[in-house]
Structures are given as C-alpha cells and as structure tokens.
Amino acid sequence: MIDSHAHIYASEFDNDRDEVVQRALAQGIDKILLPNIDLDSIEPMLKTEAAYPDVCRSMMGLHPCYVDGNVEQSLATIYSWFSKHSFIAVGEIGIDLYWDKTFRAEQEKAFITQLNWAKEMSLPVVIHTRDSIEETLKLLSQEQDGSLSGVFHCFGGSIEEAQAINDLGFHLGLGGVSTFKNGGMDLVIPALDLNYVILETDCPYLAPVPHRGKRNEPAYTQLVAQRVADLREMSLQQVDELTTHNAKTLFNL
Numbered sequence: 001m002i003d004s005h006a007h008i009y010a011s012e013f014d015n016d017r018d019e020v021v022q023r024a025l026a027q028g029i030d031k032i033l034l035p036n037i038d039l040d041s042i043e044p045m046l047k048t049e050a051a052y053p054d055v056c057r058s059m060m061g062l063h064p065c066y067v068d069g070n071v072e073q074s075l076a077t078i079y080s081w082f083s084k085h086s087f088i089a090v091g092e093i094g095i096d097l098y099w100d101k102t103f104r105a106e107q108e109k110a111f112i113t114q115l116n117w118a119k120e121m122s123l124p125v126v127i128h129t130r131d132s133i134e135e136t137l138k139l140l141s142q143e144q145d146g147s148l149s150g151v152f153h154c155f156g157g158s159i160e161e162a163q164a165i166n167d168l169g170f171h172l173g174l175g176g177v178s179t180f181k182n183g184g185m186d187l188v189i190p191a192l193d194l195n196y197v198i199l200e201t202d203c204p205y206l207a208p209v210p211h212r213g214k215r216n217e218p219a220y221t222q223l224v225a226q227r228v229a230d231l232r233e234m235s236l237q238q239v240d241e242l243t244t245h246n247a248k249t250l251f252n253l
C-alpha cells in the first residue's frame with residue numbers, strides 16, 4: 001500500500017519519526033511519497049528521504065499557500081533543484097483561495113509555470129485546491145496537451161467534479177476526509193472510477209476516523225482503504241491492489 005501524500009518531514013514528527021515509519025511498514029504501507037511545500041521544507045524533506053531510501057520518495061514544487069511577492073525567486077530556487085536531485089513529481093502545486101486571495105494572480109502564474117515544468121520533464125503533478133476547483137480545472141484544461149498527468153490530492157468534491165478531473169486524465173487522491181461521517185463522500189465514493197483513485201493521508205493533517213482531530217500518520221492509509229472497501233463492497237486487498245497499481249503507474253515507482 002502507498003501513502004501518496006505525507007508530510008512526515010514536518011516538525012510534528014521530529015520526536016518519533018522512526019516509530020511512525022515502522023508503524024506504516026507494519027501496516028503494509030511500504031512507500032511514502034513526500035510533497036514539497038516551500039523553500040524551508042526542502043532540507044527536512046530530503047533528509048527524511050535519505051533516512052528511509054527504500055520507503056520515501058520526494059517531489060518538488062511550490063505550494064500555493066506559499067506563493068507571495070517573492071514568487072519569481074522562490075520558483076527559480078525550486079526549479080534549480082530538478083537538476084540536482086531526482087524527484088517523482090512536481091508538487092504540491094495548485095490554487096488555494098480559502099486562506100488568502102491576495103496573491104491570486106501570482107498563484108495562477110506559479111501554477112502554470114510549474115505545469116510547464118512537468119511537461120518539460122515528463123513528470124506527474126500533485127495538485128492542491130481549496131475553494132478553487134473551477135479555476136484550477138480551467139487552467140489545467142488550457143495547459144493539458146495530452147502529456148500532463150497527476151492527482152487532485154485530498155479530494156472531497158462532488159461526482160461531477162470527479163468526472164471533470166478524470167476527463168482531463170487526472171487521478172483523485174482519497175484521504176481522511178473520505179472517512180468523515182458528515183463529509184458527503186459516502187455518496188461520492190461509490191460512483192468513482194476506481195482506476196483513477198489513489199490513497200493518501202496528507203499527514204500530519206486530516207486524520208481519518210477514529211483519529212479525527214489528532215495527528216495523522218502514514219499507517220492510517222489503511223483506514224482510508226478500509227473505508228473505500230466498505231463503500232464499494234470490496235475486500236481491503238482488492239482496494240489495496242488497485243490503488244497501489246494506480247499510484248505505481250502514475251508516479252513511475
């Protein structure tokens with residue numbers, strides 16, 4: 001099983017990162033994919049990857065919440081990393097209009113720039129959206145020339161949104177939100193095309209039930225898989241096999 005989106009390099013894990021990785025391995029989660037956030041997260045992310053070379057693989061990108069007036073400089077630094085290190089994806093990138101709309105134009109520009117890096121380097125992209133699914137789909141469809149692939153991580157949208165994402169050739173990343181009783185995903189998950197579904201935690205955030213509100217960790221990917229299995233009337237093993245295959249193919253693992 002693969003946790004396709006985990007920030008285990010974050011300081012929340014500084015006291016027990018080793019135990020966290022061991023618990024994941026004990027639950028059968030043998031790959032943990034690390035999305036970058038900003039310039040400060042690069043060093044801890046690469047250190048974590050180096051500490052667990054068989055388990056962790058890094059991505060490189062600038063998260064939309066960290067796009068500000070210095071975006072040109074930040075993007076130049078992030079881009080320079082692609083020639084120094086091997087990354088499995090450009091991520092996480094996207095548009096976030098929930099927290100702050102001040103740098104909306106810069107966010108859109110940074111998103112387009114990074115989509116074009118993905119084309120140039122033939123890498124998948126990991127997309128973060130919040131209150132911005134329409135804007136993100138519009139920009140993505142303008143840039144989609146058939147060569148872009150990737151995932152809308154932490155998907156919690158409608159069946160129609162899932163369809164629009166799949167129509168662009170993109171996957172859906174299901175995480176803790178899928179397990180929330182009031183999240184509405186109990187109606188959406190039964191209708192999804194499982195060939196486009198991968199699993200994630202987005203830890204330390206968004207822990208699945210019964211750990212909601214506490215620190216999340218990669219071992220809980222199993223709880224998301226169980227929720228999908230229950231809603232689809234499939235076995236855990238079937239969900240594991242299918243989503244692991246999808247993630248391996250998408251990220252070229």
Ligand SMILES: [Zn+2]
Nearest residue numbers: 005035092202
């Ligand atoms: Zn994330």
